[in-house]
Amino acid sequence: MRILVTGAAGRVGTTVAQGLKARHQVRGHDRAEMPDLDDTFVSDLDDFDTLLEATRNIDAIAHIGGLPGGNEWQPMLQSNFIGTYNVFEAARQNGVKRIAYASRAGVLGLYPRRQTRTIDMTTTPVGIYTVSKVFAEALAHSFAHQHDMEFVCVRIGNFSLERDQPEHPHHLSHGDCVRVFEQALTHPGVKFETVFGVSGSNWPLYDMEHGKRGIGYEPHDYAQVPEEDWDK
Numbered sequence: 001m002r003i004l005v006t007g008a009a010g011r012v013g014t015t016v017a018q019g020l021k022a023r024h025q026v027r028g029h030d031r032a033e034m035p036d037l038d039d040t041f042v043s044d045l046d047d048f049d050t051l052l053e054a055t056r057n058i059d060a061i062a063h064i065g066g067l068p069g070g071n072e073w074q075p076m077l078q079s080n081f082i083g084t085y086n087v088f089e090a091a092r093q094n095g096v097k098r099i100a101y102a103s104r105a106g107v108l109g110l111y112p113r114r115q116t117r118t119i120d121m122t123t124t125p126v127g128i129y130t131v132s133k134v135f136a137e138a139l140a141h142s143f144a145h146q147h148d149m150e151f152v153c154v155r156i157g158n159f160s161l162e163r164d165q166p167e168h169p170h171h172l173s174h175g176d177c178v179r180v181f182e183q184a185l186t187h188p189g190v191k192f193e194t195v196f197g198v199s200g201s202n203w204p205l206y207d208m209e210h211g212k213r214g215i216g217y218e219p220h221d222y223a224q225v226p227e228e229d230w231d232k
Contacts, residue, residue: 007065019178045083080132100184152184
């Protein structure tokens with residue numbers, strides 16, 4: 001497949017782009033240079049004309065770009081709200097059918113620690129960054145049904161370049177990061193899905209069976225957390 005990875009200079013984007021290169025043609029987009037990719041576009045996400053070019057002749061998009069945190073409205077508006085709309089709309093205009101969107105597990109952050117998070121729970125966003133993720137999930141749902149496109153919203157947990165293997169149910173290993181996005185981009189028969197982008201754990205904090213049914217995602221890496229730590 002010809003896959004565009006937005007945010008390809010960032011932590012998650014770099015990991016996904018490098019992991020997909022062995023099996024797919026990968027194009028990168030970011031506001032920073034991406035020296036490890038041969039096919040790249042450099043611009044901010046509010047530059048629609050560049051995104052229109054970046055999404056041309058592409059089969060699927062991993063939209064990972066955007067500001068990774070913060071609570072200032074204007075930067076978030078340009079990058080995470082307008083920028084996400086621009087990616088989806090550019091994809092629509094160029095006939096790109098499948099988009100995997102990098103949401104965050106923190107959209108369900110206010111539930112009790114021992115309550116298993118499921119995709120049908122009401123979101124509980126706190127902060128403009130997390131609100132932008134809920135907005136993008138809703139926008140993806142709208143595009144999927146209004147424009148006959150396919151979306152998978154991957155609610156990523158905690159990801160670190162310095163920590164490959166998970167130590168907590170929030171964590172996403174490097175290998176599982178590539179696996180969940182590749183499944184989100186390639187699994188057939190998807191209209192709109194939301195899955196948790198975390199690795200496995202003995203602490204059932206997230207419903208992992210839904211991801212297995214929805215896109216065939218099964219984590220390979222596993223965190224063993226003592227039960228006495230589940231309430232800490």
